[in-house]
Amino acid sequence: ADMIKxxxxxxxxxxxxxxxxLEDPQSA
Known part of the structure; x- marks a missing residue:
């Protein structure tokens, strides 16, 4: 998980x- 931070x-x-x-619903 640290690699994606x-x-x-x-x-x-x-x-x-x-x-x-999952990361940024507003950009989807």
Missing amino acids: DKTPEEVRQTFNIPND
Whole structure:
């Protein structure tokens, strides 16, 4: 979990290849 703390929701989405609705629902 520490590896994604330094990433933005977009970077996290690209890293895991998933929708970032969990990180930032307003951007979904």
